[in-house]
Amino acid sequence: xxxxxxxxxxxxxxxxxxxxxxxxxxxxxxxxxxxxxxxxxxxxxxxxxxxxxxxxxxxxxxxxxxxxxxxxxxxxxxxxxxxxxxxxxxxxxxxxxxxxxxxxxxxxxxxxxxxxxxxxxxxxxxxxxxxxxxxxxxxxxxxxxxxxxxxxxxxxxxxxxxxxxxxxxxxxxxxxxxxxxxxxxxxxxxxxxxxxxxxxxxxxxxxxxxxxxxxxxxxxxxxxxxxxxxxxxxxxxxxxxxxxxxxxxxxxxxxxxxxxxxxxxxxxxxxxxxxxxxxxxxxxxxxxxxxxxxxxxxxxxxxxxxxxxxxxxxxxxxxxxxxxxxxxxxxxxxxxxxxxxxxxxxxxxxxxxxxxxxxxxxxxxxxxxxxxxxxxxxxxxxxxxxxxxxxxxxxxxxxxxxxxxxxxxxxxxxxxxxxxxxxxxxxxxxxxxxxxxxxxxxxxxxxxxxxxxxxxxxxxxxxxxxxxxxxxxxxxxxxxxxxxxxxxxxxxxxxxxxxxxxxxxxxxxxxxxxxxxxxxxxxxxxxxxxxxxxxxxxxxxxx
Ligand code: SF4
Ligand code: SF3
Numbered sequence: 001x002x003x004x005x006x007x008x009x010x011x012x013x014x015x016x017x018x019x020x021x022x023x024x025x026x027x028x029x030x031x032x033x034x035x036x037x038x039x040x041x042x043x044x045x046x047x048x049x050x051x052x053x054x055x056x057x058x059x060x061x062x063x064x065x066x067x068x069x070x071x072x073x074x075x076x077x078x079x080x081x082x083x084x085x086x087x088x089x090x091x092x093x094x095x096x097x098x099x100x101x102x103x104x105x106x107x108x109x110x111x112x113x114x115x116x117x118x119x120x121x122x123x124x125x126x127x128x129x130x131x132x133x134x135x136x137x138x139x140x141x142x143x144x145x146x147x148x149x150x151x152x153x154x155x156x157x158x159x160x161x162x163x164x165x166x167x168x169x170x171x172x173x174x175x176x177x178x179x180x181x182x183x184x185x186x187x188x189x190x191x192x193x194x195x196x197x198x199x200x201x202x203x204x205x206x207x208x209x210x211x212x213x214x215x216x217x218x219x220x221x222x223x224x225x226x227x228x229x230x231x232x233x234x235x236x237x238x239x240x241x242x243x244x245x246x247x248x249x250x251x252x253x254x255x256x257x258x259x260x261x262x263x264x265x266x267x268x269x270x271x272x273x274x275x276x277x278x279x280x281x282x283x284x285x286x287x288x289x290x291x292x293x294x295x296x297x298x299x300x301x302x303x304x305x306x307x308x309x310x311x312x313x314x315x316x317x318x319x320x321x322x323x324x325x326x327x328x329x330x331x332x333x334x335x336x337x338x339x340x341x342x343x344x345x346x347x348x349x350x351x352x353x354x355x356x357x358x359x360x361x362x363x364x365x366x367x368x369x370x371x372x373x374x375x376x377x378x379x380x381x382x383x384x385x386x387x388x389x390x391x392x393x394x395x396x397x398x399x400x401x402x403x404x405x406x407x408x409x410x411x412x413x414x415x416x417x418x419x420x421x422x423x424x425x426x427x428x429x430x431x432x433x434x435x436x437x438x439x440x441x442x443x444x445x446x447x448x449x450x451x452x453x454x455x456x457x458x459x460x461x462x463x464x465x466x467x468x469x470x471x472x473x474x475x476x477x478x479x480x481x482x483x484x485x486x487x488x489x490x491x492x493x494x495x496x497x498x499x500x501x502x503x504x505x506x507x508x509x510x511x512x513x514x515x516x517x518x519x520x521x522x523x524x525x526x527x528x529x530x531x532x533x534x535x536x537x538x539x540x541x542x543x
Contacts, residue, residue, distance in 0.1 A: 005487060006487070034084055038066055039177050042063070042174045045174050063177070064156050065153075067150045071153075072307070073307035137187055140514055144513065148487070149176055150487040156169060195498060197491075198496075209370075221373060224268045233257040235300070250347060251347055263427050269373075269450075294312070297315055303322070308325055311330055322334075366448065369449055375465075379468075384440075390419055398492070399427055400485065401508075408507060408508060412538070418438070426454075
């Protein structure tokens with residue numbers, strides 16, 4: 001196996017024996033072959049579209065789900081991968097027949113073998129370094145595009161569940177997969193494709209923002225209890241608001257409380273979700289603490305998207321996956337034909353487990369500062385800037401992770417000037433969101449903008465403030481301190497580059513899939529910087 005798609009990759013270069021995330025070589029290899037197959041499918045699909053043929057929504061969903069499955073900490077189940085591989089061949093065969101001909105590139109001509117052993121042997125052809133003659137910078141740009149497509153597909157999957165789709169993005173995903181097989185493309189052409197991946201990422205987040213805001217009302221400030229209440233409960237983790245809504249509907253009146261976990265915490269800001277009184281709070285912190293936090297939990301857990309870690313014996317009888325998430329041996333809640341899900345098994349188990357024995361004292365933190373709410377305050381915020389009461393804005397956000405050097409983000413947030421505002425998003429916020437930062441000019445100093453996909457919201461906020469001041473985003477007293485871990489963060493970063501944001505500080509380490517030349521391109525054109533120490537970075541920001 002070889003995988004270097006996430007920030008915790010072994011030795012900072014690549015996982016080769018077993019993933020640090022728990023991914024086995026078997027899964028990693030099948031994921032390579034699945035993506036290889038998606039490229040072959042896209043080869044045919046793009047040409048059929050060019051001929052004026054319409055593609056079935058099921059084909060698009062298959063591509064989205066497959067890419068999402070291969071994102072870090074999503075699916076660890078060999079059965080799911082094998083079944084997806086077999087489906088990929090069926091789809092490719094159908095497209096070949098419709099195309100009435102055969103394309104000659106290896107991804108298009110390859111036919112999935114019959115037996116498991118043969119399939120595993122075939123996976124070598126799909127490895128990242130299979131084509132030894134490929135220019136290393138082109139390989140690197142292709143990897144960034146591929147990983148960006150994974151993030152885009154995760155967001156598109158979430159939007160689709162709410163019946164929203166951005167067809168331009170769908171077309172781009174197919175086009176990009178097809179172009180990833182085109183060895184005639186120059187480095188410059190691949191870079192152009194990379195920048196368009198950022199555009200697609202921005203657009204899919206815009207669609208998901210619309211889906212969430214129109215379905216559940218735009219978030220408004222809301223206090224969330226981060227301590228527990230007495231009684232039976234279910235903890236819901238991941239990003240999928242529709243799953244949370246269905247869970248709240250099915251637990252209504254049953255005496256089962258619902259807690260958000262990880263990236264689900266911003267749900268408390270949405271009117272259509274916070275109206276349920278049994279959505280009582282948030283349990284725990286970011287994903288990397290789940291094995292400790294879920295251990296012997298007297299309630300159930302539902303994982304709707306990333307990040308899933310190996311379920312421990314102490315709770316593997318009370319955790320369920322849904323959507324494309326999976327772990328061999330862990331129970332899964334499927335989507336029914338009508339799009340609904342049946343959570344009754346979890347509800348019964350939660351009642352049987354009995355829940356927390358006592359109320360803990362209430363401790364509340366604020367969420368709900370999406371672009372609508374924050375821009376609604378923009379006149380007051382800008383008055384405070386003009387009066388010299390607010391000196392600077394920071395966006396400190398992105399993924400969290402297990403490495404100890406991630407305490408940079410806590411230390412950075414604590415070291416920011418007392419007259420600055422911190423906009424935060426994604427699970428990296430757990431590094432500091434329960435600390436008391438107080439207020440500045442009547443505003444809370446930390447504004448929770450939402451999940452990782454809400455980096456769209458952060459862009460809207462920055463653009464809205466810049467517009468009112470008649471300047472560009474890069475002229476604002478604003479610094480972006482971004483933390484990455486998985487491939488949604490790659491998509492988010494590309495979206496930020498697409499809108500022209502410069503001077504992003506990225507950490508805790510730089511991606512292993514970026515070559516020195518590609519990094520130089522990003523530094524020269526976007527002033528992308530690795531983080532140093534909070535003291536050094538703050539000194540540079542205010543120099
Ligand atoms: Fe390693 Fe990350 Fe790939 Fe897992 S996802 S195998 S930790 S690089
Ligand atoms: Fe976190 Fe996994 Fe990326 Fe949505 S939940 S940000 S790491």
